[in-house]
Amino acid sequence: MVKVTFVSSKGTRREVEVAEGETAREAALFNDVPGIDGDCGGVCACATCHVHVDPAWIDKVGRLADDSMESDLLQFAEGTSEYSRLACQIPIMPELDGLVLHVPEQQY
Ligand code: FES
Numbered sequence: 091m092v093k094v095t096f097v098s099s100k101g102t103r104r105e106v107e108v109a110e111g112e113t114a115r116e117a118a119l120f121n122d123v124p125g126i127d128g129d130c131g132g133v134c135a136c137a138t139c140h141v142h143v144d145p146a147w148i149d150k151v152g153r154l155a156d157d158s159m160e161s162d163l164l165q166f167a168e169g170t171s172e173y174s175r176l177a178c179q180i181p182i183m184p185e186l187d188g189l190v191l192h193v194p195e196q197q198y
Pocket of ligand 1: 115127128129130131132133134135136137138139163176177178179
């Protein structure tokens with residue numbers, strides 16, 4: 091299992107354990123982490139799983155690729171940053187043990 095910490099917009103930290111190969115979206119939804127909706131089922135079609143990767147982790151997770159479906163979708167998300175990613179596009183692998191993701195105040 092891999093540990094992932096979600097930090098709410100108010101600073102509340104919630105550490106969950108995720109099976110390798112699940113996505114950060116699944117990590118949030120399976121553990122009732124508030125603020126991640128993931129309405130499209132994780133197929134990169136809604137942008138309601140927006141998170142800000144903690145700066146300390148962005149190189150391991152990888153930055154948003156230009157000219158990607160994920161990039162196109164995030165144009166419609168509120169309050170994006172250089173650390174924005176869609177949680178459904180972040181597969182959780184052992185090297186991400188301890189990953190910290192910041193949940194935006196709202197998804198719409
Ligand atoms: S769950 Fe819809 S884009 Fe991630």
